[in-house]
Amino acid sequence: MAKTLQSIRGMHDILPEQSAAWQYLESTVRQLLARYSYREIRTPIVEVTELFKRAVGEVTDIVEKEMYTFEDRNGESLSLRPEGTASCVRAGIEHGLFYNQQQRIWYTGPMFRHERPQKGRYRQFHQVGVETFGIAGPDIDAELIAISARLWQELGLKNVRLELNSLGTPTSRAIYREKLIEYFSAHLDVLDEEAKQRLHSNPLRILDTKHPATRLIADAAPSLHDYLDPESKQHFEQLCSMLEAMGIQYVINPRLVRGLDYYTRTVFEWITEELGAQGTICAGGRYDGLVSQMGGQETPACGFAMGMERLLELMQVQEQALSATAPDLYLVLAGEQASSAGIVLAEKLRTELPKLKLQVNAGGGSIKTQMKRADKAGARYALILGEQELAAGTIGFKPMQDATANQVSLKLTELGQYLASQLN
Ligand code: ATP
Ligand code: MG
Numbered sequence: 001m002a003k004t005l006q007s008i009r010g011m012h013d014i015l016p017e018q019s020a021a022w023q024y025l026e027s028t029v030r031q032l033l034a035r036y037s038y039r040e041i042r043t044p045i046v047e048v049t050e051l052f053k054r055a056v057g058e059v060t061d062i063v064e065k066e067m068y069t070f071e072d073r074n075g076e077s078l079s080l081r082p083e084g085t086a087s088c089v090r091a092g093i094e095h096g097l098f099y100n101q102q103q104r105i106w107y108t109g110p111m112f113r114h115e116r117p118q119k120g121r122y123r124q125f126h127q128v129g130v131e132t133f134g135i136a137g138p139d140i141d142a143e144l145i146a147i148s149a150r151l152w153q154e155l156g157l158k159n160v161r162l163e164l165n166s167l168g169t170p171t172s173r174a175i176y177r178e179k180l181i182e183y184f185s186a187h188l189d190v191l192d193e194e195a196k197q198r199l200h201s202n203p204l205r206i207l208d209t210k211h212p213a214t215r216l217i218a219d220a221a222p223s224l225h226d227y228l229d230p231e232s233k234q235h236f237e238q239l240c241s242m243l244e245a246m247g248i249q250y251v252i253n254p255r256l257v258r259g260l261d262y263y264t265r266t267v268f269e270w271i272t273e274e275l276g277a278q279g280t281i282c283a284g285g286r287y288d289g290l291v292s293q294m295g296g297q298e299t300p301a302c303g304f305a306m307g308m309e310r311l312l313e314l315m316q317v318q319e320q321a322l323s324a325t326a327p328d329l330y331l332v333l334a335g336e337q338a339s340s341a342g343i344v345l346a347e348k349l350r351t352e353l354p355k356l357k358l359q360v361n362a363g364g365g366s367i368k369t370q371m372k373r374a375d376k377a378g379a380r381y382a383l384i385l386g387e388q389e390l391a392a393g394t395i396g397f398k399p400m401q402d403a404t405a406n407q408v409s410l411k412l413t414e415l416g417q418y419l420a421s422q423l424n
Contacts, residue, residue, distance in 0.1 A: 010115070010123030020325035021312055026108065028154055029128050036147055038104045038130060043087035045110065049077040055086035055262065055294060059201040066113040080112035084129040085262075085287070085303060092133060093296035102134040108308075120278025120310050130284075131303035133291065138239035141266045141286060141302050142246070148270060148282050148304060149248050155311070156320040157272075160281060162249065164268045165256040166236040167204075168228045170289060173264075176227040177203055187217045204257045223254045232265050239266060262287040266302065274317050275310060282306035326378030327359040328423050330400075332370040334386035339364070342385050345395075345412070352416040356423065374400060381422070383415075 007013055014022055030040075049069050056062050068080040081087060084107045092098045108128045115121055130147065132140050145162065152160050167173055180203040184191060191199070192211040199206070207218050228236070243250055250268075258267045267285035275281075284304020291299035315321040329349075333342040346360045359377055361370045367384070374382045384396030384407070393412050399405035410418055 008123065010117035012122065012124070018312075021315065021321045022308070024321075024325050025155070025308060025311060025315070026128075029108070029151065032147065032151055032154060033106050033130065036104070036143070038106045041088060041091060041105045041107050042109075043081075043084070043091050043107065045081055046078050047081055047087055047090070049079045051086050051090055052079055052082060055089060055290060056083065057202075057262065059198070059205075062113060066115055068112045068114060082111055082113045084109070084111065084127060084305060085131060085290070088129070088131050088303075089291055089294050089296070089301075092299075093291065093294060098133050098291060098296055098299045100134075102132070104130075104132050106130045118278070120275055120307075120313060122309060126308040127305045128308065129303060129305040131301065133299050133301045135302070136288070136300035138235050138242060138266070141235075141239050142242035144284065144302060144304055145243060145248060145268060146246055148306070149246075151306075152270070155315060157311075157314055157318060159274060160270045160272045160314075161251060162243075162268060162270055163253040163256050164240070164243075164250045164266070165224070165253055166228060166232055166265050167224065167257065167263050167267055167285070168232040169264060172227055172229040172232060173204070173224075176222070176224050179222050179227065180204065180206070183221050184217070190214065190217055207255050207257045218255070224257075225254050235265055258283065258285060262290045262293070264288045268304070270306075272314055275313055278310060280307075281310045281314060326380065327357040328380050329356065329358045329419070330370075330374030330377055330379035330382045331358065331360045332367060332374065332382055332384045332396075333361050334367050334370075334384070337387060338385045338390055341390055345385070349416060349419070353420060353423070356419065 049067070052067060053063055058064070062082045067082055070078060072078050088105060088107065092103065097103055106129060109126065110124050111127050112124055114123055117123060130144060132144065149162070168176070181199060184195070184199055184203060184206060188196065190213050191206070192209070192214050195206045195209055195211065195214045206214065207221060209215055209218055240250070240252075256267055256269060258269075263285045265286040265288065268283070269280050270282040271279045272281060273279060282304055284302070286300070286302040288300045291297070291301060312321065331342055331346055333339045342360060346358055349356060349358060359374075359379065361373065365373070367386075371382060379400050382396075382398045382400055384398065389395050389409075394409045395412055395415060396407050397410050397418070398407040
């Protein structure tokens, strides 16, 4: 027999049993973003490697060791996108989207990074990213954070903590950078190899090290906050008070620096303790310098990206996934006559109740078998139609998630109305 093939390590199929949760998440995000007047952008999955080198930065984990880079048949170096911001910026400049305008956009799709696969960390994973261009004030930082906060609420997610920091301007950061180099240089003997390599190229990255010994040194390092320029300080304070006014709780974390080079001023992460080591479900911040660095005109920008796999895992841990995607009703059909009547009834209900999620039993089976299927599908209610009910013009209605609830008999003519009230 021929050897069977498998998907690439760290790249996963989304199976039919999982896709309902994905679609639920995607449509919740899409509807929410429409309510805030954000519009979708779709860019190619492959770009010239140069784009990511310039946008993400040469001295980042992504560009140094995580990109899927290859030569195409013309010998040009291309890469699978490891993130979405670079393409948004490229497309915005290319199509003049930033010229004297504000833009609120979002994207979704697969991203590719050659990392060590583990729970919550894959080589193909999916993000939804939200980006704004042409808006300099903290009001848009606050709006972006409010969008994410509302999303967790709509998804029923709890216990996610917002961590916030400001990285200041390139000028204030440059001063801080020198201080950091000075500080870490005094502890060279303790630093790990990676930190030593980063000392002069990207010393801020040492602050979010996971290496235990370096961690201790980093914890005692001078704080960026003491070096913030007055405008950045004000921007940050305004953002904080807007969040407070909206009732969004946050924790200021002066060690939060983010992995990418392009951030200025606001950076934030949403973190949960319920997913183990890969607890960041959403991360973002302001990147005022990127558009001009990529050849466009000066354009302030702010955005975030969330990891869909991690969100779905959290929904599962908090048991929000099944209830969100399961059918409202499972229609049990006993006997041949009921089978053909059932499919007609189902169509009628779908017309009457456009939001109803209804699964009709197909392929026969005893009532017991069908009830098991209803249970497996996670249905809230079962409708039971047999010969007797057909003759009497009634139907059985049974709550599935309450063991103490009894089956009731309803008139078929009143079924639509009754369901509308039960399903709110
Ligand atoms: P991490 O510190 O976990 O590596 P990151 O800083 O590299 O994250 P970003 O580039 O900011 O992550 O991406 C935004 C979000 O995308 C992350 O917060 C996370 O939820 C998700 N994400 C990033 N890399 C992966 C991956 N390899 N697999 C699954 N999700 C990921
Ligand atoms: Mg990473």
